[in-house]
Amino acid sequence: MDRGTMRESVGWASRSGGGGGELQPGVGTNLACLIPLSSPLPSEPRMSDESPASAVAAPPRETRAVRLRSLPRRTYRFRVLGMGLAALPLIAVMRELDSPWPVWAWMGLGCFLWPHLAYLLARRSADPFRAELRNFVLDSFFAGSWVPLMHFNLMPSVVLLAVVSADKINSGIRGLWLRSLPGMLLAIVAGGLLTGFAFAPVTSLTVMMASLPILVIHTLAVSLSSYQLVRRVQQQNLLLEALNQRDALTGLDSRSHWEEQSLALLQRHQASGEPATLMLIDADRFKGINDRYGHGAGDDVLRAIADLLRRELQGVGHAGRLGGDEFVVALPAGLAQARDVAERLRGAVAALQFARTPGLQGSVSIGLAPAPAAPLGLREWLEAADRALYRAKHDGRNRTAGSDALPPLDA
Numbered sequence: 001m002d003r004g005t006m007r008e009s010v011g012w013a014s015r016s017g018g019g020g021g022e023l024q025p026g027v028g029t030n031l032a033c034l035i036p037l038s039s040p041l042p043s044e045p046r047m048s049d050e051s052p053a054s055a056v057a058a059p060p061r062e063t064r065a066v067r068l069r070s071l072p073r074r075t076y077r078f079r080v081l082g083m084g085l086a087a088l089p090l091i092a093v094m095r096e097l098d099s100p101w102p103v104w105a106w107m108g109l110g111c112f113l114w115p116h117l118a119y120l121l122a123r124r125s126a127d128p129f130r131a132e133l134r135n136f137v138l139d140s141f142f143a144g145s146w147v148p149l150m151h152f153n154l155m156p157s158v159v160l161l162a163v164v165s166a167d168k169i170n171s172g173i174r175g176l177w178l179r180s181l182p183g184m185l186l187a188i189v190a191g192g193l194l195t196g197f198a199f200a201p202v203t204s205l206t207v208m209m210a211s212l213p214i215l216v217i218h219t220l221a222v223s224l225s226s227y228q229l230v231r232r233v234q235q236q237n238l239l240l241e242a243l244n245q246r247d248a249l250t251g252l253d254s255r256s257h258w259e260e261q262s263l264a265l266l267q268r269h270q271a272s273g274e275p276a277t278l279m280l281i282d283a284d285r286f287k288g289i290n291d292r293y294g295h296g297a298g299d300d301v302l303r304a305i306a307d308l309l310r311r312e313l314q315g316v317g318h319a320g321r322l323g324g325d326e327f328v329v330a331l332p333a334g335l336a337q338a339r340d341v342a343e344r345l346r347g348a349v350a351a352l353q354f355a356r357t358p359g360l361q362g363s364v365s366i367g368l369a370p371a372p373a374a375p376l377g378l379r380e381w382l383e384a385a386d387r388a389l390y391r392a393k394h395d396g397r398n399r400t401a402g403s404d405a406l407p408p409l410d411a
C-alpha cells in the first residue's frame with residue numbers, strides 16, 4: 001500500500017474506499033379522503049426520482065408493491081366519509097332550490113355511489129396507484145360540477161372547492177392539484193351551461209350549518225395529518241442522524257462523526273492542554289485474507305477488531321472506521337498511555353481465533369501521533385499518524401510506531 005499518498009477531505013480519503021424517496025404523500029385528505037391515511041401514500045415512481053428525498057434508500061420493492069396494492073383499500077373509507085360529508089350542504093342547497101331529479105341523481109352518484117365505484121376500479125386496475133390518481137382527479141370533477149348545480153351558493157361552493165384543492169396540494173403528490181384543475185373547471189362550465197349559469201350566491205343559515213361538518217372535519221384532518229407527517233419526519237431524521245453516526249459493519253463511529261468528535265478533542269487539547277493521541281490502525285495484508293478466506297471472513301476480522309477496540313477503550317476516546325481495513329482512535333491520553341492501549345490491542349488481534357474460519361489469523365499495524373499544537377488541525381494530526389503507520393508497515397507490520405516527531409516505539 002502506498003502510505004505516501006496523503007488523503008483528502010478534511011485531510012483524508014479512505015485508502016481502500018470500503019466501508020463505506022421519494023416524496024411521500026403525507027396524507028390522503030382528499031375530499032374523498034378527509035381523514036389522513038395511517039401511513040404515507042407511495043408516490044409515482046417518476047416523481048420519486050426527482051425528489052431530493054430519493055437520496056434516502058427507497059423502500060424495498062415488496063413493501064412498495066404492498067403499499068400500491070393497499071392504496072385503494074386505504075383510500076376507500078375516507079372517500080366514503082368525505083363524499084358523504086359533502087352531501088350535507090349539497091342536500092341543503094338542493095332542497096332550497098327544489099332541484100330537479102337529475103341533479104339529485106348526480107349528487108347521489110358522486111356522494112354515495114362513486115366512492116364504491118372508485119374502489120372497484122382501482123382494485124381491478126393493473127396499476128392501482130395510477131387508477132387512484134385518476135380517481136382523485138374525478139373527485140375534483142364532481143366537486144366542480146356541484147358548484148353550478150348549487151347556483152354558486154357562496155359558502156358551500158367555496159368550502160367544497162377549497163377543500164378539494166387543499167386536498168390535492170396536501171396529498172404531496174407533485175402536480176396533482178394542477179392536473180385536477182382542468183377537470184374541475186370543465187365541470188363548472190359544463191354544469192353552468194346545463195343550469196344557464198343560474199346565480200344565487202346567498203347562503204342561508206341552514207346551508208351554513210350543513211357546510212360546517214366538512215369544514216371542521218377537513219381542517220382537523222389536515223392538521224392531524226400534518227402533525228403526523230412532521231412527527232414521522234422528525235423520527236426519520238433522528239434515525240438518519242443515528243445511522244450517519246455509525247459505521248454499518250462495525251458499529252464504530254462513522255468517519256464524519258469520528259471527525260467531529262476528534263476535532264473537539266483536538267480543540268480541547270489546544271485550548272487547555274488536555275492530553276490527546278491519535279491511534280491509526282490498519283489490518284495487515286487484509287487483501288490476502290479476503291482473497292484466501294473470502295469477504296465474509298474479512299468482515300469477521302473487521303468486526304472482531306472493532307469489538308476488541310470497544311473492549312479495550314471501555315468508552316474512553318473516540319473510535320471510528322475510516323474505511324476499508326483502517327480504524328482510528330482519538331484518545332484523551334498521552335503517548336505512553338496510548339502506546340499501552342495500542343500494544344494490548346495489537347496482541348489481542350494477533351491472538352484472535354475464528355470458529356468459522358479455523359487457521360485465519362490477523363494482525364494490525366498501528367501508528368501513533370500526539371496532538372499537534374495550534375494552528376495545525378485534524379488533517380495534520382492524521383497525516384502524522386499516517387506517517388507512523390507507514391513506518392510500522394515498512395518495518396514488517398504487526399507493530400506500533402510513533403509519528404516521525406517522536407522516537408520510534410518498540411514493536
Ligand SMILES: Nc1nc2c(ncn2[C@@H]2O[C@H](COP(=O)(O)OP(=O)(O)OP(=O)(O)O)[C@@H](O)[C@H]2O)c(=O)[nH]1
Binds near residue numbers: 018249295297
Ligand atoms: N472484507 C472486507 N474487505 C474490505 C472492506 N473494505 C475494503 N476491503 C478490502 O480490504 C483490502 C485492503 O487492502 P489494502 O489496505 O490495500 O492492503 P492490505 O492487503 O491490507 O495490505 P497492507 O495494508 O499493506 O498490509 C482491499 O482488498 C479491499 O477490497 C470491507 O468492508 N470488508
